[in-house]
Amino acid sequence: MDGGHSHSGSRNSDSFVVKVAEEKQKWPVSSSQMVSHFATSGLSVAVATAFTHPLDVLKVRLQMQHVGQRGPLTGMGQVAVQVLKKEGPKALYLGLMPALIRSVLYGGLRLGLYEPSKYACNLAFGSTDILLKIASGAFAGAVATALTNPVEVLKVRLQMNANQRQGPMAEMRTIVSEEGIRALWKGVGPAMARAAALTASQLATYDETKQVLIRWTHLDEGFHLHLLSSTVAGTVSTLVTAPMDMIKTRLMLQRESKTVGNYKNGFHCAYQVMLKEGPRALYKGGFAIFARLGPQTTITFILCEELRKLAGLDAI
Numbered sequence: 063m064d065g066g067h068s069h070s071g072s073r074n075s076d077s078f079v080v081k082v083a084e085e086k087q088k089w090p091v092s093s094s095q096m097v098s099h100f101a102t103s104g105l106s107v108a109v110a111t112a113f114t115h116p117l118d119v120l121k122v123r124l125q126m127q128h129v130g131q132r133g134p135l136t137g138m139g140q141v142a143v144q145v146l147k148k149e150g151p152k153a154l155y156l157g158l159m160p161a162l163i164r165s166v167l168y169g170g171l172r173l174g175l176y177e178p179s180k181y182a183c184n185l186a187f188g189s190t191d192i193l194l195k196i197a198s199g200a201f202a203g204a205v206a207t208a209l210t211n212p213v214e215v216l217k218v219r220l221q222m223n224a225n226q227r228q229g230p231m232a233e234m235r236t237i238v239s240e241e242g243i244r245a246l247w248k249g250v251g252p253a254m255a256r257a258a259a260l261t262a263s264q265l266a267t268y269d270e271t272k273q274v275l276i277r278w279t280h281l282d283e284g285f286h287l288h289l290l291s292s293t294v295a296g297t298v299s300t301l302v303t304a305p306m307d308m309i310k311t312r313l314m315l316q317r318e319s320k321t322v323g324n325y326k327n328g329f330h331c332a333y334q335v336m337l338k339e340g341p342r343a344l345y346k347g348g349f350a351i352f353a354r355l356g357p358q359t360t361i362t363f364i365l366c367e368e369l370r371k372l373a374g375l376d377a378i
C-alpha cells in the first residue's frame with residue numbers, strides 16, 4: 063500500500079514538474095499583461111537607478127580622468143571629495159532626469175524583451191539552455207540600447223558639466239545644433255555591445271543561478287533566492303562589462319576629450335586607451351561600476367520580482 067502511494071506520489075511530483083515547466087514556457091499575450099510586464103521592468107530599474115545615481119556620476123568622472131578638463135583624479139573616494147568640495151552635493155545628481163527617463167525606457171525594454179526572446183528561442187529550437195538565455199539577453203540589451211542611446215548621451219554630457227544651467231531638452235537642442243543629429247548616437251556601437259554583454263551576463267546568470275539554487279538547495283521563490291541570485295548576477299556582469307562601459311563613456315564624451323583627439327570607433331578607442339594609459343585603464347572606474355551595478359542589480363531584480371507578484375505575473 064505504501065509502495066503504491068509512494069509510486070503515485072512520485073508520478074504526481076513528475077506531473078507537477080512538467081506542469082510548472084509548461085507554465086514557465088508561456089509568455090503573457092494579453093495587452094494588460096504586456097503592459098504590466100514592461101512597466102514592472104522599467105519601474106524596478108528606475109528605482110534602482112535613483113538609489114545608485116551618485117555612483118554613476120563618480121564612475122563617469124573616473125573614466126574621464128587624464129582625458130577631460132578636470133585633471134588627474136585617482137580613486138573613487140578622492141573623486142567624491144573633490145566633487146563635493148568644488149561642486150556641492152547636487153553635483154552627484156547631475157543628469158538624474160535623463161537617467162530616470164532612460165531607466166524606464168531602456169530598463170523596461172532590456173528586461174522586458176528577455177522573456178519573449180527566450181520564448182521565441184524555445185519555439186524555434188525547443189530549448190532554453192544557457193546559450194539561448196545568453197543570446198536572448200544579448201538581443202534584448204542591444205535593441206534596447208539602439209533605441210535609447212540619445213538619452214544616454216544626454217545623461218553623460220550633463221554628468222560631466224557641473225556648470226550646466228539649461229535643462230535636458232535645451233542641452234539636447236545644443237548637441238543637435240552644434241554637432242548634428244548623429245551626435246545623439248555617439249558610442250552606440252560600444253553601448254550596444256556593452257548592453258548586450260550586460261543583459262546576457264546579468265539576466266542569464268540570474269536566471270541560471272536561480273535554477274541551480276532551487277535544484278541544489280532548499281531555497282524556493284522568495285527574497286533570499288532573489289538576493290543571492292542577483293548578487294551573483296551583479297558580480298559577473300560587472301567583470302564582463304566594465305571595459306565596454308569605459309569605452310562607451312569616452313566615445314560619448316569626445317567633445318570633452320580635447321587632449322587626445324577623436325576616437326574613430328570603439329576598437330580604436332580601446333587601442334588608444336591601452337597604448338597611452340595601459341591595459342588597466344580599461345577598468346578605470348571599475349570599483350565604482352561594481353559599487354553601483356552590484357546594488358543596482360540586486361535592487362532591480364528583488365523589486366521586479368515583487369512587482370511581478372503584485373501584478374499577477376510569473377517570476378523571472
